[in-house]
Every structure is written in structure tokens, then in C-alpha cells.
Amino acid sequence: MSKVKTAGIIGDLEYKTAKVKVFYWLYFAIMVCVSLICILPPVWVILSSLKDIKEFYAIPPTIIPRSLHFDKIWNTWNEFRFLRYYANTSYLTLGTVAFTVFFNGLAGYFFSKLKPTGSAFFFLLILWTVLLPNTIGIVPLFSNIVDFPLLHINFTNTYWPLWFLAAVNPVAILIFKNFFDTIPASLVEAAHIDGASKIGIFLRIVLPLSIPILITITILTINGVWNDFFWPYMILKDQSKWTVIVAIYNLRSTLPADIQFLGLTFAIVPPVLLFLFFQRYIVQGYAIAGGVKG
């Protein structure tokens, strides 16, 4: 960290007085407690999932595990076919990222650079979608998925409706639009004069110039898919299609507790790793999303 002046309330002079120092370390101690409350419960579950059966069901439960059996991870992974749920989630994620970037990106490009007369009305309509609480649409939306209007296709047990829903993301459209607004119009015009088509300009000029925002949106989308529960749960009823989250929810009543703990471990570890690798982009993404909402 460079020596940047941080905007703290306690000035350097005050920090040196004894009274302030006592309070400072008191608050420091409080923060240590807060961070332990945040970190320890999941860590305890992860460590407990590695206990042997005897210790796992011991009464009272041990806070610090005495036995750690790492082979349990591999056994459970194979026995309950977690690879399949991971593969399903990855496949779902791939399509979701593609739909989010392509359709919302295209919409952002449309509202930022093309802006034909009359587009403002649709932009407002999309903005309104953010504000409206989604308490009414669930039943008709589900009925659209079970029996798609006009085409009469049943989309249950496929990933298509989840990908279609990824295209309906007003916040992503806003983020894209705000970013594309910073791309100079002269670049787009130059390409237009050189004879590039509108979609060509989007794919060859706008998207390559937007790599940072693409990474941010991609990572937030991956994180979102990993968290997503309701629609996957409603649509993916066939066990061979389950995502990890749907699996740990549906299996909760049939599996023994220690296996469930391992299932939780399998669900917790990937998003944490994703964050550790891409921390910068995720925090940035939340700042952007927060800025949009604000």
C-alpha cells in the first residue's frame, strides 16, 4: 500500500493520545470478534465434514476436529456423482455468460451508440423493469416455460429458459450502456464510413474495447449462476440435470448429515476460490452495480 492519506476520523495527532489509543484497540478487538463470527461457521462446517463418522456424531460435537479424513472428499465426490452436478453447473454457466454478454451487450450498444428515434421509450420500459418487484410474474412465467406461447414447447428439464432469463438483465444492460458511452463516437463513425455493418462494429470494435467490463460482467454472472436457486429448482426436476445448489437442496432429506456437510463444502469452495482469484473485478463490479442503483 502506498502512503495515501486515508480519510479516517481519527487524525494522526489524536491517535497518539492515550485515551484514543484505548478506544482504538477496543474497536480493533470488536472487529476481530466480528471477523471470527463471519469466518468460523463455514470453516467449522468444512472441517467437520472431514471428521470420521464416530466423531461426527459425538455428543457434544467437537469444536476443533480431532480427525481429518481427506479421502472422504474423494469417496463422496464419486459416490454421489458431484462431478455431474459440477459439469451441469458449468454448462449452464457457459450459456448464461454467452446470453448475458451477447444480448445485454447488444442492447447496451443499441441504447448507447445506435439510438434511433423512439429507442428512449424502450430504454425507459427496461429501466422500469428494475424498479418493479417481481411478486406477480412467477406463475405466468412458469406457465410460459412449461408451455411456451404460440410455439407450445415444454422447456422443463432444459437449460434454455435459464439462458433466456439471462438475457433479461436490466442491470447488465445499464452497466454496458454506461461503459459504451465512454467509447468515442468518432471510432464508430470511422468504422461505419469504412463500410462495417452495425453488428460488425459491435463485434469487432465495441466488444474488443470493452474487455475490462466484459471480465467484470462475466465473473459476476458466474457467481450469480452458482448462487441461483429458484428457477433452476423449478425447471430442473430431473436429477441428471441438477446444478450443485439444486442438488444440495434436494438431497438434504435423504443423505446422512456428514455427507450433507461435504455437499455444503463442495458448494462453498468454488465461489470463494473465484473471489480470491478475481477479487479486483468482483469488488469493482459491486461498485458499478451500486452506482447504477444509486
Added chain:
Amino acid sequence: MSANISMQPYAPKKRKAKFIMYWIKEWSSWLLIVPTLLFFFFFSWQPLLSGIWLSFFKTKGFKADGFVGFQNYIDVIQNSVFQQTLINTFMYVIWSLVIGFVIPIVVAVIINEMRQWNSWFRFSVYFPSLIPGIAASLLWAFLFEPSENGVINMLIGKIGIHPLQWLQDPHLTIVTIVLTITWRSFGATTLLYLASLQGVNSELYEAASIDGADIWRKFRNITIPQIAPLIGLTLILQISGVFQIFNEPLVLTEGGPNNASMTLQLQSYFYAFRYFEAGHSVALGVVTFVILMVMTIYYFRIQKKWDRE
């Protein structure tokens, strides 16, 4: 476009030519947005409108089957569970404000002062937000096990508190669920407040110090005004978010014991997918929607009044 038309009301020929020119120039732009608009139509706008429409019909499966006027609304509101569900939903909101509203502000202000371990504290408060919501709920369901073997009960036993029933106790179940939600979500809000606190010009604090202001004065007159807009925004987002709470009660209690933790959204879900009464489900959805909209509009009114003062 409408502005152009109104300027030349007596030139229909010119208007027509302009219209054709417009489409020659712009058809390829509109073509790019059509797929996205279709997705919005079928997966957002049409469900919303058809939900409102469906709430006035008797339903068979998910299809309308005879107009019944306000009968669905009357049924839903007169149902003995409705009153309790409505009160419960407000209790969730109230408890989430009591437990979870001030914590992110306080934690953000403290972290902002920390000269040691600053990034560790940031990471650790955000850590629960990394855990998928369903996984977090299942995790707490284990920890809040009601018998003496539950980890939480064991820990409070060490300081001499008898084991509690937590999720199984009708008086504690909402508080317990709110605790788990707060645990998972306060960190993300804390980061928002921290970002806002970073925006304070440090010269303000220095100038205040030179003028003899103590820490408390600086906090009240510089820090609080800086984050005040964010406090207002967080308030309305939290109220409207918790009012639609659904996942956590579904996973932790399924609305029990004896509907003590039932919420409007969960009840609406049960109407549709457990009792297969789609009309009742959308009617309850509309009721929830109206309550939320009234609260939101009221909030923006108050805010406007504050802004003027």
C-alpha cells in the same frame, strides 16, 4: 419522432416520405434489439401483465377459467393465515432493521479507522456473502439444531443459557432467520458504506481538527452527512428486499412451526405449486406488489421533502 410529426401536421406526403426514410436508415438498428425485447416481453413484461389479469379469474392449472372479479382477493384476504402472514412479513422487515441496519454502518466506520489488518477485516466481513444463499441457510440450519447437541446451543450453554428451540420456537423463528440473513448480507452493504466513506475529503477532517472539533463532532458533522444519502437508499432497498423474503424461510422452516415464519411470497408460492391454486397465488402477489409500491412511493415522497429542506 412525435415531435417531428406535430411540427408538420399539414404535410402528410412529406410525413410519409420521412417515415420511409427513417426505416431505410434504422431498420438494421432495430433488428439488433428485437431478440432482447422479445426475451423481455415473454419473460418479464407479459408475465407481469398476465399475472394481474389472471388474478381476476378462476384458474385451472395455470390457465384462466371463468371471470370471478375480486373473488380471489376476497378468498386470499379472508383466509385465516393471511393476517398472520402479513404481520410476519412486517416482523421480518422490522427485525431485519433492528438487527441488521446499523451493523454495516458501524462496521464500515470502524474498518475505515483501522490502521492494522484493514484488508483482512474487509475480506472477512465480505466472506459470508461469497457463500451461496441456500448453502448458508442449510449451514445455519445445522448450527441452530434445537437439541443440546446443536453447536449454538452448546456455545450458549457455556455461558449458562439453557438450550433454545430456535427455528422450532414460534417466538424465535423469525429472529433466528433474520440473524442468518444478516450474517450473510451485512458484509456487502458494509463494502458500499466503505466506498462512500473513502469519498470523504481528508482535508475536511484536518480542518475540523484545527478548529478544535473532537472525534465525536467530526463523526456527527462530517461522516454522517457524507453517508446519509446511502443510508436512505439502503433503507428502502432493505425494506423492499426483506419484504419479498422467500428462499430462507423455505429452506429453514417451510413457513413453520404452524405458519409462525410464513411470509407473503412463500405463501404465494405454496398457493401456486403446493395447492395448485394459481389464481389465489397471483392475487396474493398483487397484494404484496401494491403494498411494496405504496411503501416505495411514500419513501420517495419523504426523500423529496428532505431534499427540498
